[in-house]
Amino acid sequence: MITMITQENAPLTVRKYFAAGNPGPIAQTLAHTPETLNVSLPFIGQVLGASSISFRIKEIVILRTSYLLACKYCVNTHTVVALKAGLSDDEVQALRGENPVSAFSDEKEQALIQWTDVVALGPQPILDSHRSQVLAHFSEPEVVELTLLIGATVMLNRYASALNLPVSGAHQEILSAKGLVY
Amino acid sequence: MSLPSRITYAIDQGKLSGRLWLYSNYHCNLACRYCLTESAPSSPKRQLSLDSMMDVVHQARELGFRAIGVTGGEPFMLPYIEEFLLQATQILPVTVLTNGTLFHQRRLDKLSLLKEHDFRLQISLDSHNPVFNDTMRGPNNFARVVEAIPKLLALGIRVRVATTLTNQSESEIHDVQHFVKKLGVPEEDHLIRKTVQRGRAVTEELGVKAPLEHLVPELTITAEGAFWSPFSPTYIDGRLQSDLLLSRTIAPLSVASKILLDFMQSLEGVVPQDSDELEGFV
Numbered sequence: 001m002i003t004m005i006t007q008e009n010a011p012l013t014v015r016k017y018f019a020a021g022n023p024g025p026i027a028q029t030l031a032h033t034p035e036t037l038n039v040s041l042p043f044i045g046q047v048l049g050a051s052s053i054s055f056r057i058k059e060i061v062i063l064r065t066s067y068l069l070a071c072k073y074c075v076n077t078h079t080v081v082a083l084k085a086g087l088s089d090d091e092v093q094a095l096r097g098e099n100p101v102s103a104f105s106d107e108k109e110q111a112l113i114q115w116t117d118v119v120a121l122g123p124q125p126i127l128d129s130h131r132s133q134v135l136a137h138f139s140e141p142e143v144v145e146l147t148l149l150i151g152a153t154v155m156l157n158r159y160a161s162a163l164n165l166p167v168s169g170a171h172q173e174i175l176s177a178k179g180l181v182y
Numbered sequence: 183m184s185l186p187s188r189i190t191y192a193i194d195q196g197k198l199s200g201r202l203w204l205y206s207n208y209h210c211n212l213a214c215r216y217c218l219t220e221s222a223p224s225s226p227k228r229q230l231s232l233d234s235m236m237d238v239v240h241q242a243r244e245l246g247f248r249a250i251g252v253t254g255g256e257p258f259m260l261p262y263i264e265e266f267l268l269q270a271t272q273i274l275p276v277t278v279l280t281n282g283t284l285f286h287q288r289r290l291d292k293l294s295l296l297k298e299h300d301f302r303l304q305i306s307l308d309s310h311n312p313v314f315n316d317t318m319r320g321p322n323n324f325a326r327v328v329e330a331i332p333k334l335l336a337l338g339i340r341v342r343v344a345t346t347l348t349n350q351s352e353s354e355i356h357d358v359q360h361f362v363k364k365l366g367v368p369e370e371d372h373l374i375r376k377t378v379q380r381g382r383a384v385t386e387e388l389g390v391k392a393p394l395e396h397l398v399p400e401l402t403i404t405a406e407g408a409f410w411s412p413f414s415p416t417y418i419d420g421r422l423q424s425d426l427l428l429s430r431t432i433a434p435l436s437v438a439s440k441i442l443l444d445f446m447q448s449l450e451g452v453v454p455q456d457s458d459e460l461e462g463f464v
Binding site: 003005008009010011012013031032033034035036 | 394410421423424425426427428429430431437441445
C-alpha cells in the first residue's frame with residue numbers, strides 16, 4: 001500500500017489542499033510528489049468538477065467509465081457522488097452494468113452513454129457515425145469536454161486500481177445502507 | 183525576470199540563503215541522540231552519486247547560488263567525497279559538516295590539496311567534558327575530534343566547530359568555548375546553537391520547535407527530493423518528514439529553485455523572520 005500523506009505531513013506547497021482536512025486518497029497519494037499534485041489536482045478539478053456541463057451529465061460519464069475500467073474505488077466513490085447529482089438508484093445500477101441502460105429514457109443521455117462506451121473501452125476505432133451521434137445531442141465544446149472527461153477518468157481509474165486506494169468510511173456507510181456496495 | 187535574476191535578487195535582499203545544501207548521504211558511523219536524520223551505521227544510505235552532486239554544483243553556479251554546503255549523515259563515509267571536494271571547490275566555496283571522526287592520515291593527505299581553495303569543515307563538538315560529549319554523540323567521539331582538529335588546522339584547512347545545545351549550563355558553555363579556543367579555533371569560528379526538534383530529537387524530546395517562519399529558506403537537495411532548508415529532510419521511525427518537501431525533482435535544479443521562489447513569493451513577507459531560538463547550520 002502507498003502511504004497516505006496526512007495534513008500533518010503535507011508538503012508546504014500543497015498544504016492548501018489539506019486546509020479543510022485530508023482531501024482523499026487521490027490527493028493524499030499524489031502529495032508524495034508535490035510538484036505533480038500542484039498541476040494534476042487543478043486539472044482534475046477542472047475536468048471532473050463544476051463547469052458549463054451539468055453535474056448529472058458529468059457523473060454519468062465518470063460512473064460509466066469507472067465501471068467499464070472496473071475501478072472498484074471509483075465506482076464506489078462515484079456511486080455516492082452520482083446519487084448526490086440526482087441519479088436514481090436504477091440509473092446508477094444501469095451505469096454499473098447491473099440494470100439495462102434503458103433505465104435512461106432521455107435520448108441525449110443514451111447517446112452519451114454510447115459515446116462513453118466506445119471512447120473508454122477501446123481499442124476499436126471510433127467511427128464518424130459515433131461522432132455524428134454524439135454531436136447530434138451535444139455541441140462541439142461539450143463533446144470536447146466530455147471526451148477529455150472520459151480520458152481523465154480512465155487515467156484515474158487505472159491510478160486508483162493500481163494503488164488499491166481505499167473507499168472512505170463515510171462512503172462505505174452510505175453504500176452499505178443503500179445496498180450499493182460495488 | 184529570469185530565474186537566475188530572481189535568485190540573485192532574493193539573495194541580495196537577504197530573503198534566500200546563497201548557500202545550496204547537498205545531503206550527500208544519510209548513513210553515519212555515529213548515532214547521535216538528537217540527530218535530525220536518524221543517521222546511524224545501519225541507516226539507508228540514500229546517497230547522491232558523484233555525478234549528480236557535481237551536476238547540482240554546476241547548475242547552482244549557473245542559477246546564481248554562491249556557495250555549497252554538504253551534510254548528511256556523515257559525508258566522509260562516501261568513498262568519492264574527496265574527489266567531489268576537489269572538483270566542487272573549483273566552482274563554488276564549499277563547507278562540509280562532519281563529525282570529525284574519520285580523518286585518518288591518508289584522508290588528511292588528500293584534504294591538504296584543498297588548503298588553497300575556499301573550503302572549510304564544520305566539526306561537531308558538544309562539550310569540553312568527554313563523558314557528556316560522548317553520551318550525546320557516541321563512544322570515543324571526543325577523543326577523535328580533539329585529535330583531528332589541530333591536524334586539520336596544521337594543514338591550513340579552515341575549521342569551524344559547532345556545539346549543539348541540549349541541556350548544558352552557562353558555565354559548561356563557557357568551558358566549551360574556552361576549550362575550543364585552546365584547540366586553535368578562533369571564537370568567530372565557534373558556532374553554538376540549539377538543535378531543531380525534528381527527526382530523532384522529537385523522540386528524545388530535545389531541541390526547539392521550528393515553524394516555517396523561523397527557518398531561513400536554503401534550497402536543500404537530497405536523493406529523495408528538494409527541500410526548504412537543511413533542517414527539512416528529516417526522518418522519524420524511518421519515515422521522511424515531508425512537510426517541508428518542495429519537489430521530488432532534483433534535476434534540473436531550476437525546477438526546485440522556481441518552486442521555492444514561487445512559494446516564498448506566495449508567503450508575501452511571512453518568511454524569513456529572525457529567531458532568537460534558531461541559527462543556521464553554519
